[in-house]
Amino acid sequence: MAAEYYYVIATGEVEEGRQSGASGRMGPYPTREAAEHAMQIAKERNEKWEEEDREWNEED
Structure with missing residues (x-):
C-alpha cells in the first residue's frame, strides 16, 4: 500500500x-x-468552484 500524506490544519x-x-x-x-x-x-479549487457557480447562476 502506498503512503498517504495529510496536512494538519492546526x-x-x-x-x-x-x-x-x-x-x-x-x-x-x-x-x-x-x-x-x-x-x-484548496484555495484554487474554491476559486474555480465559485467561478463555476457564478457562471451557472448567470445562465438563469
Missing part, C-alpha cells in the same frame, strides 16, 4: 498516515509535496 505540518483526527486534517495526498501545498490546492 500546525501546518504534514503527517504520513492518519495520525491526527479527521476534522483537523486535509487529505490524503499521494506525496508529501502535495500535502505541503494543501492550502493552496
